[in-house]
Amino acid sequence: xxxxxxxxxxxxxxxxxxxxxxxxxxxxxxxxxxxxxxxxxxxxxxxxxxxxxxxxxxxxxxxxxxxxxxxxxxxxxxxxxxxxxxxxxxxxxxxxxxxxxxxxxxxxxxxxxxxxxxxxxxxxxxxxxxxxxxxxxxxxxxxxxxxxxxxxxxxxxxxxxxxxxxxxxxxxxxxxxxxxxxxxxxxxxxxxxxxxxxxxxxxxxxxxxxxxxxxxxxxxxxxxxxxxxxxxxxxxxxxxxxxxxxxxxxxxxxxxxxxxxxxxxxxxx
Amino acid sequence: xxxxxxxxxxxxxxxxxxxxxxxxxxxxxxxxxxxxxxxxxxxxxxxxxxxxxxxxxxxxxxxxxxxxxxxxxxxxxx
Numbered sequence: 001x002x003x004x005x006x007x008x009x010x011x012x013x014x015x016x017x018x019x020x021x022x023x024x025x026x027x028x029x030x031x032x033x034x035x036x037x038x039x040x041x042x043x044x045x046x047x048x049x050x051x052x053x054x055x056x057x058x059x060x061x062x063x064x065x066x067x068x069x070x071x072x073x074x075x076x077x078x079x080x081x082x083x084x085x086x087x088x089x090x091x092x093x094x095x096x097x098x099x100x101x102x103x104x105x106x107x108x109x110x111x112x113x114x115x116x117x118x119x120x121x122x123x124x125x126x127x128x129x130x131x132x133x134x135x136x137x138x139x140x141x142x143x144x145x146x147x148x149x150x151x152x153x154x155x156x157x158x159x160x161x162x163x164x165x166x167x168x169x170x171x172x173x174x175x176x177x178x179x180x181x182x183x184x185x186x187x188x189x190x191x192x193x194x195x196x197x198x199x200x201x202x203x204x205x206x207x208x209x210x211x212x213x214x215x216x217x218x219x220x221x222x223x224x225x226x227x228x229x230x231x232x233x234x235x236x237x238x239x240x241x242x243x244x245x246x247x248x249x250x251x252x253x254x255x256x257x258x259x260x261x262x263x264x265x266x267x268x269x
Numbered sequence: 270x271x272x273x274x275x276x277x278x279x280x281x282x283x284x285x286x287x288x289x290x291x292x293x294x295x296x297x298x299x300x301x302x303x304x305x306x307x308x309x310x311x312x313x314x315x316x317x318x319x320x321x322x323x324x325x326x327x328x329x330x331x332x333x334x335x336x337x338x339x340x341x342x343x344x345x346x347x
Contacts, residue, residue: 002291002294002295003294003295003297003298005294010287010290010291010294011287014286014287014290017290017293017294018286018289018290018293018321020324020325023293023297024293024294024297025297
């Protein structure tokens with residue numbers, strides 16, 4: 001043991017420890033951190049992969065879906081696990097990659113009734129969900145429980161990433177107050193998605209999580225990175241706190257998580 | 270300038286980059302201004318480790334060859 005690390009950990013995390021911005025102290029912060037990943041799908045798979053490799057000590061994974069062959073075009077952690085629960089498959093992947101990680105699986109849908117209890121056990125939330133109802137539920141619950149949130153979403157060849165630190169910067173609703181009406185935006189199933197796209201966006205989210213936990217660099221607070229894979233461009237959109245925001249504004253209309261705001265199944269398309 | 274307690278780290282048998290990784294981890298347990306003495310038998314470490322430590326702001330107080338393939342490096346923590 002040296003500095004609280006065993007011989008295997010010294011080797012496993014050596015490339016982190018060498019970095020002046022991380023060191024043994026930073027690696028210990030990561031090992032004592034608890035992060036919840038919403039979804040173990042397109043975005044969740046790369047998020048989970050890199051957070052586990054980085055040594056985030058506790059990873060929560062919530063997903064009620066099972067692995068389908070059509071997922072393997074992009075969700076590379078689930079190889080060989082068609083038919084298995086995605087949360088369980090992700091846990092198996094993590095156990096093989098890094099036995100330091102404690103994995104908590106929630107094979108259920110995130111909803112208005114369970115969100116606060118689940119969020120309370122974590123230092124940060126990463127949203128890898130694929131629908132607006134969950135996205136707004138996650139944003140609102142993060143504002144109410146004061147949890148930092150990494151947001152990412154993808155569509156065909158495009159993706160976006162931002163980081164939300166409630167009450168210190170804008171939230172998702174400051175930018176997009178309400179979800180588009182059901183049926184207006186096609187889902188991934190209908191629209192298709194370039195397989196590598198969630199890899200890029202998810203890994204950017206994981207980067208933000210690691211930076212937040214270490215307290216280094218500049219986070220994407222008040223900034224939304226918009227990535228276009230076809231043109232290979234990254235644009236940055238400035239986000240401002242909206243004083244009329246229904247959840248984090250001066251006089252919030254939403255003060256608790258009520259089921260009717262989000263729909264019972266979180267599927268609004 | 271009284272420093273009764275010399276903190277030592279024996280890294281004989283260890284190779285790069287773990288010579289630096291382990292020196293760095295030990296330094297994190299040492300108070301600023303205190304001295305750490307590290308023993309190496311891996312020749313490249315004698316150049317690499319002091320260079321990396323200087324990059325992080327620490328001071329190399331001395332490098333001494335104490336045996337055929339044995340070196341002693343004295344470091345003052347920044």
